[in-house]
Amino acid sequence: MISLVLGIFAGIGATILGLARFTGHAFVFAGSAVSHIFRPPFFPGEVLRQFMKIGYYSLPVVGMTALFTGAVLALQIYIGGSRFNAESAVASIVAIGITRELGPVLAGLMVAGRVSSAIAAEIATMRVTEQIDALVTLSTNPIKYLVTPRVVAATLALPLLVAVADSIGILGGFLIGVERLDFNAATYIRNTTEFLQLADITSGLWKAAVFGFIIALMGCYHGYYSGRGAQGVGRATTNAVVSASILILASNYVLTELFFSA
Amino acid sequence: MRDEAQHSPTATARPAPDPSVMIAMRNVAKSFGPKNVLVDVSLEAPRGQSVVIIGGSGTGKSVTIKSIIGLLEPDAGEIWVDGVRVDRRKRGDALLARFGMLFQGGALFDSLPVWENVAFRLRQDKTKTAADCKEIAVEKLRRVGLKPETADLFPAELSGGMQKRVGVARAIAADPEIIFFDEPTTGLDPIMSGVINELIRELVVEIGATAMTITHDMSSVRAIADRVAMLHEGVIQWEGPVSEIDSTLNPYVRQFVQGLAEGPIEAVR
Numbered sequence: 001m002i003s004l005v006l007g008i009f010a011g012i013g014a015t016i017l018g019l020a021r022f023t024g025h026a027f028v029f030a031g032s033a034v035s036h037i038f039r040p041p042f043f044p045g046e047v048l049r050q051f052m053k054i055g056y057y058s059l060p061v062v063g064m065t066a067l068f069t070g071a072v073l074a075l076q077i078y079i080g081g082s083r084f085n086a087e088s089a090v091a092s093i094v095a096i097g098i099t100r101e102l103g104p105v106l107a108g109l110m111v112a113g114r115v116s117s118a119i120a121a122e123i124a125t126m127r128v129t130e131q132i133d134a135l136v137t138l139s140t141n142p143i144k145y146l147v148t149p150r151v152v153a154a155t156l157a158l159p160l161l162v163a164v165a166d167s168i169g170i171l172g173g174f175l176i177g178v179e180r181l182d183f184n185a186a187t188y189i190r191n192t193t194e195f196l197q198l199a200d201i202t203s204g205l206w207k208a209a210v211f212g213f214i215i216a217l218m219g220c221y222h223g224y225y226s227g228r229g230a231q232g233v234g235r236a237t238t239n240a241v242v243s244a245s246i247l248i249l250a251s252n253y254v255l256t257e258l259f260f261s262a
Numbered sequence: 263m264r265d266e267a268q269h270s271p272t273a274t275a276r277p278a279p280d281p282s283v284m285i286a287m288r289n290v291a292k293s294f295g296p297k298n299v300l301v302d303v304s305l306e307a308p309r310g311q312s313v314v315i316i317g318g319s320g321t322g323k324s325v326t327i328k329s330i331i332g333l334l335e336p337d338a339g340e341i342w343v344d345g346v347r348v349d350r351r352k353r354g355d356a357l358l359a360r361f362g363m364l365f366q367g368g369a370l371f372d373s374l375p376v377w378e379n380v381a382f383r384l385r386q387d388k389t390k391t392a393a394d395c396k397e398i399a400v401e402k403l404r405r406v407g408l409k410p411e412t413a414d415l416f417p418a419e420l421s422g423g424m425q426k427r428v429g430v431a432r433a434i435a436a437d438p439e440i441i442f443f444d445e446p447t448t449g450l451d452p453i454m455s456g457v458i459n460e461l462i463r464e465l466v467v468e469i470g471a472t473a474m475t476i477t478h479d480m481s482s483v484r485a486i487a488d489r490v491a492m493l494h495e496g497v498i499q500w501e502g503p504v505s506e507i508d509s510t511l512n513p514y515v516r517q518f519v520q521g522l523a524e525g526p527i528e529a530v531r
Contacts, residue, residue, distance in 0.1 A: 041386065049373075125372075133333050134369040138383045138432075139358045 055157030070172025123223025158212030301496030
């Protein structure tokens with residue numbers, strides 16, 4: 001009995017220690033990646049290439065997610081709102097909900113699934129196949145060449161992706177509102193713009209930049225410190241997606257408090 | 263148990279190696295957790311000569327080379343390169359620029375075409391244009407028996423042997439003074455092995471480069487080595503000129519060279 005209790009405490013202790021080690025390690029890793037933004041040599045070609053991979057090629061998945069989210073949101077608010085005669089609030093709530101929360105968070109989670117895993121798998125494979133060692137022997141700092149461009153590209157790409165997601169999400173709500181729920185198109189647009197404030201949009205874009213940073217950082221971190229073999233690559237990929245998703249949701253709360261509390 | 267004080271860098275203020283020695287390892291030790299990979303490795307590579315390290319799988323041959331090049335930090339001992347002690351500091355760009363390294367699996371960058379892989383270091387030199395770099399890359403590819411059309415392919419489009427040759431081309435692209443080859447002929451057909459062996463010999467004889475090679479391929483050893491070192495159980499068991507490799511009475515070398523199952527090296531590890 002005593003050994004069972006001790007075992008539970010040992011497990012909890014090990015988890016806390018592991019979490020503390022991961023946090024410290026990840027912070028140092030992030031600091032190193034950020035410091036290389038300001039120190040030559042620079043790899044603008046790599047940043048551009050990553051920007052295309054992370055941003056441009058994520059457009060379809062982010063667009064589809066936003067479209068259906070906007071559509072479902074309009075439908076749900078209409079059904080729920082009809083219980084207390086608030087159907088007319090559909091347009092404004094869809095716009096505010098998409099720009100403040102659903103656009104950045106869902107785009108962040110979708111990109112985390114698509115990009116964080118891909119980055120982790122790529123860098124972990126480079127570790128396993130000695131490509132990272134090869135970079136060192138070719139006088140190239142692997143953090144500068146592999147991590148910094150991805151972090152910069154994702155931090156810049158996510159706000160643009162979210163801007164697109166916001167537009168498509170609102171469009172999804174508009175299509176359902178007008179075509180399915182028989183709202184007048186002009187009234188729907190007026191209700192959308194009338195209650196939407198600039199801060200709703202900018203707060204979502206700032207969140208997106210933070211989420212982009214997290215997505216690339218977690219992908220790079222878990223890939224860079226992956227274990228050996230196919231199993232190591234697989235574990236790195238899973239850990240990257242899980243940690244990026246959790247950090248996106250946790251930081252979303254912190255950022256919402258920062259932007260909108262008081 | 264090893265005497266740590268004996269291997270401590272502060273306790274052993276020994277003089278720099280003779281200027282004729284390009285690389286010197288003195289009592290180098292390296293462990294990974296409880297596993298002592300290098301126990302006490304002392305080895306010298308004379309300037310402009312080709313030294314080949316032989317030994318069974320998992321005996322620390324790659325760790326030896328990675329310790330010299332700075333990818334691993336030894337736990338104890340000294341490493342000298344061209345009269346400068348390097349084991350306790352990060353290898354600077356100036357020193358790394360003197361090195362070329364062929365990795366066992368090629369370690370080509372998947373996202374770059376072949377010519378950019380070969381010219382990776384050259385492209386960091388801002389005085390050279392992309393066209394200049396490509397021209398040099400194509401010339402190096404030709405030297406390892408690859409056609410110019412290969413330059414625009416990606417590593418995934420090449421066979422294993424071709425990838426290895428691209429790796430060799432990258433290792434020699436910037437005309438390094440010291441070149442490390444990790445299994446240069448593994449995965450190549452006998453003819454291409456001969457081409458790579460000749461190339462290594464040529465680099466040593468014509469350019470005066472110092473080469474350090476790891477290989478299991480005894481025909482390659484005979485073709486490229488000036489000196490041979492046998493690594494087993496973390497210690498250099500024998501070292502001598504290649505001409506003595508067949509006549510030595512060292513039981514480790516005899517077993518390895520003759521490929522015998524019976525002997526001091528256990529077949530099952």
